[in-house]
Amino acid sequence: MKLSDIVNKLSLDVKTYKDGLQHAVTGAYVSDLLSDVMANSKEGHIWITLQAHINIVAVASMKDLAGIIIIGGRQVPEEVLKKADEEEITVMTTPLSAFEIAGRLYQLLT
Amino acid sequence: MSLNIKETIDGSFQLVGADFTHAGEASTQLKQKLAELGVPDGIVRRVAIATFEAEMNAIIYAAAGWLHYCITPQSITIQVVDMGPGIENIELAMQEGYSTAPDWAREMGWGAGMGLPNMKRNSDIFKIDSVVGEGTTVEMIINFP
């Protein structure tokens, strides 16, 4: 499924790199531990997390993730948005919890 | 794309302790370079994981360090040298889940105790050397097909 379809169906707020919406999504991974994401996420996954600091951009870029969904309506600092645009990482936000957004995404992707 | 490495390519990046704004830039640039050289995606990603974890440890635990790389037609060698506190018990540090990460790093989601195991798992050869009070050196070699 294309990232743009997921964004529409889950009403995600796209904060950075809109060109990335064309990417195909292969799955998702939910974690707030960065080395866990480095170990267990896969190329093309969406990463669901509450972390909104600058290092999440590098993690997503290292692992060729399709994008990051930041949960719980958290504010994303300006420097993170700038970095994400530079590194071509699509950052999205949702007011929903990790449980709710992961559940909905699971239904879309399986 | 086939491997386009004719001669040895090497270089270094300086790492600054606690500089989270620039953390990951060395690994990002190295990843880009390997992709340009035609290294297959799967191998590029293994290098990226191993390099990034080593870079982050230097930034979290040490005041300063260096990342050196050497690319040949056969393999890449990455060496991360830091002037940090060193590791007292390397065997313990290598165990998945063991971490002494400070609270501020844990709040950022570091400190799962998975970094060193990630480096080892993604390297063909992994060596770690450490002297308490002087620093730590991690050397990783990843072979090309």
Ligand SMILES: Nc1ncnc2c1ncn2[C@@H]1O[C@H](COP(=O)(O)OP(=O)(O)OP(=O)(O)O)[C@@H](O)[C@H]1O
């Ligand atoms: N460069 C280093 N200098 C000093 N101590 C280190 C260094 N690298 C690792 N260590 C020690 O080894 C432990 C385990 O490191 P490892 O990278 O596996 O996990 P972590 O950094 O604690 O958490 P994670 O990498 O999962 O975020 C660290 O908590 C620290 O005590």
Ligand SMILES: [Mg+2]
């Ligand atoms: Mg670590």
